[in-house]
Amino acid sequence: NQTKDALLKWAKSNWPDQAIYNLVDINKNAADELATEINALNAALYGSDAAQWQGETLNRAFKNAHQQKSKKSQNESRPLEPLYKA
Secondary structure, eight states: OHHHHHHHHHHHHHSTTSOOOSHHHHHTTSOHHHHHHHHHHHHHHHSSOGGGOOSHHHHHHHHHHHHHHHHHHHHHHSOOOOSSOO
16 A cells, blocks of 8 residues: 555656546556556555565566666757768
């Protein structure tokens, strides 16, 4: 439950214009790997395998998604080269 609460808090600050009330709402904006791990957390919370869930894979997916987002924002911040060079 603490992980779920932390993810919801993170998502609300990361996507303030989105209506995020549960883990499924996060998946609408999350990268594929992260969405898969969030689904596993959701299944553990509300299914019968709660004792089997481990957070390491979710942590890894979260870090990978964050790194990908950082790389994407770096690429987007580079100005376009001029059409004609002097």
